[in-house]
Amino acid sequence: MKSVDIWKPSKYILKGDKLRASRDPIEVSLGSRLITDIVATFYQKYLKQYANGRLLDLGCGKVPLYEAYKSFVKENICVDWENTLHKNPYLDYQCDLTKVLPFKNEEYNTVILSDVLEHIPEPQLLMQEIARVLASEGVLLLNVPFFYWIHEEPFDFHRYTEFALKRLAENSGLEVIQISPIGGVPEILTDIYSKNIIQVPLIGKFFAITTQWFTSVFLGTKIGIKVSKRTSKKFPLGYFMVAKKK
Numbered sequence: 001m002k003s004v005d006i007w008k009p010s011k012y013i014l015k016g017d018k019l020r021a022s023r024d025p026i027e028v029s030l031g032s033r034l035i036t037d038i039v040a041t042f043y044q045k046y047l048k049q050y051a052n053g054r055l056l057d058l059g060c061g062k063v064p065l066y067e068a069y070k071s072f073v074k075e076n077i078c079v080d081w082e083n084t085l086h087k088n089p090y091l092d093y094q095c096d097l098t099k100v101l102p103f104k105n106e107e108y109n110t111v112i113l114s115d116v117l118e119h120i121p122e123p124q125l126l127m128q129e130i131a132r133v134l135a136s137e138g139v140l141l142l143n144v145p146f147f148y149w150i151h152e153e154p155f156d157f158h159r160y161t162e163f164a165l166k167r168l169a170e171n172s173g174l175e176v177i178q179i180s181p182i183g184g185v186p187e188i189l190t191d192i193y194s195k196n197i198i199q200v201p202l203i204g205k206f207f208a209i210t211t212q213w214f215t216s217v218f219l220g221t222k223i224g225i226k227v228s229k230r231t232s233k234k235f236p237l238g239y240f241m242v243a244k245k246k
Contacts, residue, residue, distance in 0.1 A: 001066065002078070002092055007066060010022065019044040021037045031194040035183065039115075043143075044068055053074055053138075054073065054077065055076040055112065056076075056133065057077065058097060058111060059116035062088070062090070063078055063090050077093070078093075079091065082094040100125075100129060106133065106136065107133050110138065111140045112140075113126075115144070118144050118145060118159065128171075131174050139243070139245075141242055142240070142241050144239055146161070147191075147236065148191070149195055162179045162181070173245070174244065176243050177242040180239065182239060183232060184231030185231035188235060188237050190212055194207075
């Protein structure tokens, strides 16, 4: 990663030893704190378990996961689209993720694809490219939304079921280690409510923040855990997948 000396946390921050969403509304909108907190727990857990060697961070943006994986890898290579309005000082490569990646076969041990796949019009090509650049036993970690608002339009192309993700991975020669739903009905309802109530003048921000806080407390209880788990099978807010190069 270029400009390591000026890197600073953005979307995710470490508070103590816990990775969570930034409370800076410029980095994470007030209506997205809950889902970002939840996604953070998945990355913190599975980066610790699987990240190693040379890591390729695709669609990296401000490299928000750097602090979560830097101690587990030897090197991280950052890749994203070229943005002529806002130059990204961390990028090692500027390239189009819808085309062949500019890397050798089996060059990386770990690949991260966070909140990216839904923005790729032809996802199978990218998945095949990821499989190509992964070394033997190399691991892909990714997350995608499912019951989620349209975002970054007009570049929001897909919502994936667990079956679609598994098919994409297996058709590319990757073995799925696990696919986990990210949240269920409580998380979905809170996310939809928060993203809409925030538009109401004067009171919107307060209710968005408060509702997400109450839901996070509820999800820490036995009944909250049970409701979220039971409903996430049919009504997932999103998915987290770990896949390995065969």
